[in-house]
Amino acid sequence: MVKLTINGLPVAVEDGTTIMEAAKAAGISIPHLCYLKGINDIGACRICSVEVEGELSLVPSCNTAVREGMKVTTNSARVRSACRTNLMLIMSQHEGRCSLCDRSGTCQLQKLTNDYDFFENLYVTDLPTDKDRMWVKDFPLIRDPAKCIKCMRCIQVCDKIQKLGVWELMSTGGRTRVDVSQHRSIDKAQCSLCGQCIVHCPVGALRERKDATKVMAALDDPEITTVVQIAPAVRTAWGEALDLPPDKATVNQLAGALKQMGFDYVFDTSFSADLTIMEEATEFLHRLQKGDLAKYPMFTSCCPAWIRFLKSRHPELVPQLSTAKSPQQMFGSVIKSYFAERIGVPPEKICCISVMPCVAKKAECDIPAMRDEYGVKDVDYVLTTREIIRMLRLSDITPDKVEEKPFDRIMGDYSGAGVIFGTTGGVMEAALRTASYMVTGKNPSTGAFGFVHAGKKFAEGEYPWQEATYTIGGSKIRVAVTSGLRNADRLCKALLRGQVKYDFVEVMACPTGCAGGGGQPFHRDDVERGATRGKVLRNLDEHMQMRFSHENPDIQRLYSEALGEPMSDAAEKLLHTDHESWQMPDEGEPQTPDIHVV
């Protein structure tokens, strides 16, 4: 232990701790912008500078380790003055039109400038030109260099967590800026659209494409029937930004609010997650039996960011993806066929909207193959959790005053298995529950595949995934689960090198899965909430009566009335897709993209 004093308070911390973390332990929160623990500790913004007795200059607290007997002052006049000046400098190159910003209210820079009590800047404003702000039109991820404060977090997150390297620091001197790496335009950069850069940007320089206006237009159009689905992970987070206590922020509360906003039908994607399980579990058993998985496992296919990643980084493994569409897309195709018929509305008069914790879903619903034979899209618009919160606000709805509403009929039931789709290991667990039933004809005990608990966690530095071997109907099934694309990349490489061997692998691109998704609410505190939100889903599952997808009566009805059985021709047509029917753009010569100014 190292003993030091911070602002006169004695502190004892482990050797190697930074001044920033030591101060935090002592209840002193040193202001910072670029610092992201374990990911970005490069001392770039200099906002966290503190005074250390005996040092001539100020010292960045984020990457300076404590020393025995050190005397640190975090709030001297000199520190405050440096912080204030550096804030002004940063603000002079930041487009501070806060009301027009996605991050307003959760922006770290906005809070700091406010806390520092300055309402005018001594320095002239210097913003990028319109040319520097050009961006690929309609791309689901948007970056505005006028807001970027060059904290480098997006670069580090994309590199260290996702291993994609989409962002890089370009040029030098005063013209240094963050941009798409290798001089590519964003649509050619093989971005997975996980959105992790967006949630880790402290200032709103990154955001998703906003589609709420189009959804509002559909709501206002009397000719159009609006159908909305809510993904499992949304229920874990939508209340965060509305200051709702968890018991008030239920999914049925959200359903009530959406109804009040005017959506004609409100459903839970957990329903189609159950449907996905029926197809995916059947497919898994077929492929296992056929010997299709002798070399490489079958991969889950519900995460579009993972699919984009696999297609661009390990195309040789794409045939191993389950052909099952994701729950979002299955939901859409069922709505525009089975459901449309039931309610007697032609598919083109239905606007199918999804509320997702995800940015990549916006690209997924635009994949050319995700349409019916007449070209009608399965899903028309995807809104992130953040977008739906905004829509709630602008619809004058007080969410905690809204009455809880059940989901609409004929696709309203869902099982706990569908709910845990929103957290790492959940898809695998749900699939194994049903696969086991399909093989043995009996339900396994509900905890039999409690993957997150049962899976072997490798020692640090060994393998960044969990694995388990289960016996189903006498045969051993080797499965693995991981989240985060850097981890997924290592798993793919280990599979390709033959270092590991599995039958079934679940990958979610965002760390901890959809609960930690790139479309979830912003926070200012840099606390990673994915794991806690995931626990909410696990908890819901544990307390549900129905915990097996195959027991879902609405699913059973769908098969008996329309699809026959899983993997039938009708099911294949409606619920499966060809992942090779579309291409990720190749890396290539820099091209002048189709651009517009942000």
Add this chain to the structure above:
Amino acid sequence: MERLVIETPEEGQQVLEQIGRRFKKRISASPLGLCPVDMLLNYLRICHAQSCGKCSPCRIGLWHLTEMLETIRNGTGDMETIDLIEKTADIIRVSADCAIGYEAANMVLEGMQGFRKDMEEHIKRGRCLYGIEQAIPCTAVCPAHVDVPGYISLVKAGRYKDAVRLIRKDNPFPAVCGYVCEHPCEKRCRRQMVDDSVNICGIKRYAVDHAGDIPVPQCAPATGKTVAVIGGGPGGLTAAYFLTVMGHEVTVYEQRHHLGGMLRYGIPDYRLPNDILDRDIQYILDTGVNVILNTNIGEDMSIDELKAKYDAVYMSIGAHDDKKLKLAGEDAPNVYSAVELLRAIGEDEAPNLKGKKVVVVGGGNVAMDATRSTLRLGASSVTCVYRRRIADMTALPEEIAEAQAEGVKIRTLLAPDHIELDKKTKRAKALWVQPQLISLIGQDGRTSVRKAEEKAFPIECDYIIVAIGQSIHSQPFEGSGLKLKHGVIAAESSSFVPGSGNVFAGGDAVSGPATVIRAVAAGKVAANNIDYFLGYNHVIKSGVEVPDPQMTNNPPCGRVNLTSQMIDNIEGNFDLVSIGMTPQGVKQECGRCLRCDHFGFGSFRGGRKIQW
């Protein structure tokens, strides 16, 4: 009538002078990968500020050039802007009254040509082609990319063994390089922005002098693959070391009695004592490298035999042939090449020069080695003859100064004209030299000479030593399908020799005569690529943890230089000349390191590489 006064510069001007002197150093310590358009623009702004303002091309023209260049940098200019810049600069070049104007225009024109592609990238895509990739200047410019701030901090902490282990991660010749490295690392040291570069080489020497014995690293499990290395110099032994550590079985073929190549047969003992060299070599051999001495590939054994017998072959044959003056009489028995002389000394077969007058021709480091060795062989007078000026010599300034201090006479602007032979003995008795006049400076920045009006005259001598460069002895290999280009082996940047099947080549044999550290770097690159060629991906790391940097206090402080022994009687004295740092000195010098691995860009990108 106006009275004369003693003129003293005003205080403001004095301060400006001081800032300017420091600024010159700052420019030379510029990081690698800066935007050339931005830098040119700002150089040009300084040029414009230097204008006295009298003439329009300079006063107005340079301003317009900066404005136009700024639009290019900002990506708002177009291709026509480039044309107008070139046109304007050309007019300023021919119509400015003085160098302030026309040299600024020349600089712009040179830039327009030199990085036109980047200018176009700025215009068309608003982007720059460059960016900082390697953030630690010393490590970036070291050909072997040795972790300089890392080992300096370890020396500072008194962890000499760890320092040497960290160096060996990239360079298995830490001792040799501590003594004779040309230290390109110091040229870009950021400390120059404060005062002067850190004495990196001297700190390394302190580390190796105080590290004591270090156990050899554990080699990776044997792969069963075999590699032959031709040439036991620094490059070959570096490749052999890393490949052995990777688990391959390596055999080094050396044509002489001892390993070391130019380190033993080219560098005199007073700069690099044999026991220092042997220390590095022994460490390398202790990993399990096989050595076959006295075997000349190309004569005793063909390269095809090696190619068949081994899975891969690395050619690091060096450059041991000498370049000739091509003058009549050069084959006289008392005319030596520097390579011959130094090799003879290395093999203990040096000629007796006691009381003789010796003329050495050349101005490189080898020429300085030859002059200083000749003094030690007892010559009564040693004259170094060079056709350009001392400032044009390629030898390190400190080598030239040492030679002069030891008594070598350097006579410049004299070109060898012919060798006068003694009619009876047919031995050279004088070198006739033709006085030269320093002349125009070429595109490459090198100053040329031309024949002066004065007549040629003789410098009488008993021996002539020619030190005007080396070349590679490659004839034995030409038949085996290896391609030569400009007298060196044509190898790819991976060191693979195209079309050879399994041959790699590097070092002087590929680059032409260069330095120890470049040979080491070539051996490291070869080891990495041969490993991959053999189907592996071994990783080399040191496992040494680098201490935290100091925080902020680092006031300007003079650089600790090494000092030289006072030599009373130079004849026969091949003892080491330079004196290493004192414990107090090295501590202070280590404290001058600015730790660019932690401060600045290094903490974000292009910083410490813990493995390769």
